Amino acid sequence: MVTTLDSVDVVTVGVGWTGGIIAAECAKEGLKVVGLERGRERGTEDFSIVHDEYRYAVRYELMQDLSRETITFRNNRQQRALPMRQMGSFLLGEGLGGSGTHWNGQTWRFLPYDFQIKTMTDEKYGANKLPAEYTIQDWGITYDELEPYFDRFEKTAGISGENNNPFAGERSSDYPTPPMKKTPLLQRFETATSNLGLSPFMLPSANLSEAYENPDGQQINACQYCGFCERFGCEYGAKTSPEITVVPAARETGNYEIKFNANVVEVMKEGDRVTGVRYYDTVTFEEFIQPANVVVLTSYVLNNAKLLMVSGIGQQYDPETGQGTLGKNYAYQILPGASGFFDEQMNTFMGAGALGMTVDDFNGDAFDHGDLDFIHGASLSMTQTGSRPILHNPIPPDTPSWGADFKRASIENYTRTLSVGGQGASMPHRENYMALDGTYKDVYGVPLLQLTYNFTDQDRALHSYITERAGEIMQEMGAKTVVAGNPISDYDIVPYQTTHNTGGTIMGADPGTSVVNNFLQHWDAENLFVVGAGNFAHNGGYNPTGTVGALAYRCAEGVIRYSREGGSLV
Amino acid sequence: MADKNKNFSRRDFLKTSGIATGALIGGGIIGGLIGANTNRQDTASTNAPGTPQESTGAPGGVRGLTFFKNNAEFEILNQATERIFPEDDLGPGAIGLGVAYFIDQQLAGSYGENSKEYMQGPFFEGELTQGYQSRLKRNEMFRQGIQLMQQEAQSRFNANFVDLEGGQMDEILTAFQEDEIQMRGTTSLFFFRLLRQATLEGAYADPIYGGNHNMEGWRMKGFPGHQAAYINEIDSEDFVEIEPQSLGMEH
Numbered sequence: 001m002v003t004t005l006d007s008v009d010v011v012t013v014g015v016g017w018t019g020g021i022i023a024a025e026c027a028k029e030g031l032k033v034v035g036l037e038r039g040r041e042r043g044t045e046d047f048s049i050v051h052d053e054y055r056y057a058v059r060y061e062l063m064q065d066l067s068r069e070t071i072t073f074r075n076n077r078q079q080r081a082l083p084m085r086q087m088g089s090f091l092l093g094e095g096l097g098g099s100g101t102h103w104n105g106q107t108w109r110f111l112p113y114d115f116q117i118k119t120m121t122d123e124k125y126g127a128n129k130l131p132a133e134y135t136i137q138d139w140g141i142t143y144d145e146l147e148p149y150f151d152r153f154e155k156t157a158g159i160s161g162e163n164n165n166p167f168a169g170e171r172s173s174d175y176p177t178p179p180m181k182k183t184p185l186l187q188r189f190e191t192a193t194s195n196l197g198l199s200p201f202m203l204p205s206a207n208l209s210e211a212y213e214n215p216d217g218q219q220i221n222a223c224q225y226c227g228f229c230e231r232f233g234c235e236y237g238a239k240t241s242p243e244i245t246v247v248p249a250a251r252e253t254g255n256y257e258i259k260f261n262a263n264v265v266e267v268m269k270e271g272d273r274v275t276g277v278r279y280y281d282t283v284t285f286e287e288f289i290q291p292a293n294v295v296v297l298t299s300y301v302l303n304n305a306k307l308l309m310v311s312g313i314g315q316q317y318d319p320e321t322g323q324g325t326l327g328k329n330y331a332y333q334i335l336p337g338a339s340g341f342f343d344e345q346m347n348t349f350m351g352a353g354a355l356g357m358t359v360d361d362f363n364g365d366a367f368d369h370g371d372l373d374f375i376h377g378a379s380l381s382m383t384q385t386g387s388r389p390i391l392h393n394p395i396p397p398d399t400p401s402w403g404a405d406f407k408r409a410s411i412e413n414y415t416r417t418l419s420v421g422g423q424g425a426s427m428p429h430r431e432n433y434m435a436l437d438g439t440y441k442d443v444y445g446v447p448l449l450q451l452t453y454n455f456t457d458q459d460r461a462l463h464s465y466i467t468e469r470a471g472e473i474m475q476e477m478g479a480k481t482v483v484a485g486n487p488i489s490d491y492d493i494v495p496y497q498t499t500h501n502t503g504g505t506i507m508g509a510d511p512g513t514s515v516v517n518n519f520l521q522h523w524d525a526e527n528l529f530v531v532g533a534g535n536f537a538h539n540g541g542y543n544p545t546g547t548v549g550a551l552a553y554r555c556a557e558g559v560i561r562y563s564r565e566g567g568s569l570v
Numbered sequence: 571m572a573d574k575n576k577n578f579s580r581r582d583f584l585k586t587s588g589i590a591t592g593a594l595i596g597g598g599i600i601g602g603l604i605g606a607n608t609n610r611q612d613t614a615s616t617n618a619p620g621t622p623q624e625s626t627g628a629p630g631g632v633r634g635l636t637f638f639k640n641n642a643e644f645e646i647l648n649q650a651t652e653r654i655f656p657e658d659d660l661g662p663g664a665i666g667l668g669v670a671y672f673i674d675q676q677l678a679g680s681y682g683e684n685s686k687e688y689m690q691g692p693f694f695e696g697e698l699t700q701g702y703q704s705r706l707k708r709n710e711m712f713r714q715g716i717q718l719m720q721q722e723a724q725s726r727f728n729a730n731f732v733d734l735e736g737g738q739m740d741e742i743l744t745a746f747q748e749d750e751i752q753m754r755g756t757t758s759l760f761f762f763r764l765l766r767q768a769t770l771e772g773a774y775a776d777p778i779y780g781g782n783h784n785m786e787g788w789r790m791k792g793f794p795g796h797q798a799a800y801i802n803e804i805d806s807e808d809f810v811e812i813e814p815q816s817l818g819m820e821h
């Protein structure tokens with residue numbers, strides 16, 4: 001028994017940053033918007049006792065309930081894909097605000113090079129710089145075209161930063177708020193990188209340096225540097241999140257309704273149009289159909305791709321033939337780095353999720369790759385995010401992992417260790433992709449998404465090169481011992497790495513090689529939009545959210561235009 | 571034994587992927603790192619309430635047990651966690667911190683029941699890179715692991731685990747860590763990692779969860795727990811010592 005609800009102008013699947021931005025922009029234009037969120041309502045008032053490492057960081061209080069739905073994983077097509085039974089390598093969010101609630105707030109614009117990576121790489125290094133199995137391609141949009149949308153997102157979020165990164169794309173305006181505090185620990189990084197001839201700058205932050213009212217009239221408070229950002233919500237309303245900005249902005253119009261505990265399982269399609277979505281009430285398991293003139297998929301990367309696959313929309317990518325676009329170009333991130341052990345105790349337990357300094361001298365194509373066997377690079381940062389005692393037990397090499405020596409070394413070094421870390425770009429590879437699993441299902445009986453992924457030679461070369469650079473910086477910072485990260489071998493889904501999954505629903509200029517156009521409108525269904533880091537044709541050397549926010553504003557413009565004019569937007 | 575343990579600790583971590591911890595584990599050699607945390611003298615409370623030594627006769631003493639059904643298996647856990655995180659001049663070990671009580675309570679709840687995790691079949695062994703693939707719940711692993719510790723003590727030393735010398739207990743724990751103990755439905759390496767991690771969680775989680783007695787784990791480490799803000803301290807050039815605070819009123 002399925003209940004069909006009254007039709008609305010726009011339905012979004014998931015209410016995080018992208019769902020919230022689409023809702024706010026469309027509702028302000030008078031469109032009736034419904035947001036379907038499978039998790040619960042939550043907000044700042046729920047985070048007053050959030051300084052609890054065990055509950056939030058170790059037991060994943062804010063994350064998806066994997067007993068209901070997970071993914072399956074294998075390193076290559078020869079392996080049997082098995083369920084990710086526990087969270088590890090990346091953390092899937094759930095509930096109002098999605099990952100935008102438990103993020104750190106490091107807010108970047110991808111580089112001009114990222115958007116035209118194929119063209120610019122070919123021009124400079126020739127067409128064979130990377131072997132053909134690396135499926136890099138341009139994004140169908142340039143940095144300059146996307147700049148107004150970056151600007152828009154940064155103003156909504158009130159980003160704190162300083163405009164002195166010589167390698168960044170040009171900005172139409174300065175950051176809305178000044179950078180965060182340049183703490184003594186960050187000054188060490190600044191001095192060391194300057195000594196090395198690099199160009200350090202304050203990391204753009206969504207933990208705001210001062211109170212700020214955004215153009216929608218929403219208030220974001222000043223960060224208190226409590227050291228509990230990533231995996232936590234902010235009790236001060238000082239880490240910009242959807243539930244304190246775009247969601248209330250949308251609600252104030254009177255044109256927006258969020259339905260909680262609503263788990264979408266299918267996008268309904270008739271001919272070349274979609275007609276709405278089917279969802280389960282997660283409490284009662286009742287089934288509903290929400291008809292809509294426009295459907296926007298605004299859930300996480302993995303779920304956006306899954307919904308298209310289970311709904312039979314678009315052609316599934318096949319690594320054997322290279323045909324199909326859905327599930328293609330899944331990418332992740334490469335994490336080179338170095339740690340340094342110091343004699344003196346430092347205030348490593350204080351901090352904020354996006355408190356840091358960065359150099360981009362080894363990111364994008366800022367350095368010559370002519371003699372290197374990889375492209376792109378990494379931002380290299382030292383962040384002071386607040387180390388917590390359960391998950392932070394730094395020990396020098398050759399220290400046992402338990403017992404008396406472990407205890408002494410891990411306690412000694414908890415406040416005596418700093419790290420310089422890179423976020424390495426991840427190039428897509430023919431064998432890294434998403435599909436539907438043939439064996440395992442979620443609690444609604446829908447197949448799980450299947451991930452086939454491994455690190456590549458490009459990844460290993462990039463990792464090794466950037467790790468050396470990180471070690472040089474740490475040496476210059478005066479560490480008594482510098483320990484470089486291990487070379488990477490096979491991707492392992494167990495240890496936490498990063499929640500920067502990308503691809504699978506990539507954007508582009510050509511329906512033959514992309515899933516959506518540069519308004520994030522689906523090539524095969526004009527009233528269906530798919531937006532998020534799934535649109536990235538490769539992953540760059542930064543956190544994704546700034547670029548995701550820009551794409552969401554671009555998408556909102558597309559939805560509004562489509563609602564008025566119809567037709568393909570490109 | 572010390573050397574053996576050292577070698578293994580490297581292999582254990584390298585086997586995973588070294589990405590999260592890699593920066594701290596990879597090449598490079600460090601000379602003897604002897605310096606102690608100088609901030610605190612020994613504040614160990616060697617007689618944490620409810621340790622079996624002062625038992626009231628009820629399993630788990632005055633604090634009681636929520637998962638384990640008798641003192642014998644609880645006491646094996648108690649001793650094993652103490653070997654992993656021993657008392658020393660820095661402060662209390664796992665027993666003094668109440669780590670085994672923490673684990674006992676966790677095993678009785680969603681952690682022990684894996685209730686937020688995907689536990690549907692079919693089950694296959696899989697590659698190490700694919701993670702947890704056992705049909706066993708954590709509390710089943712702990713119960714079996716503890717039984718096997720006792721069994722090993724009997725077969726190797728003809729004694730109860732809790733009556734062994736520290737070095738003998740370490741030998742058994744190392745055998746688990748080196749995956750030499752046959753377990754049903756899981757591996758002893760996997761169980762050992764779980765036990766090690768749970769011990770650290772019990773040492774450093776907020777005392778509201780039953781471990782980290784009197785916040786002594788935090789004091790040893792220099793972590794102040796729940797503090798509203800550091801906006802007035804973060805510019806300090808010097809290390810700032812702050813008396814820790816728990817989320818609970820009574821800790």
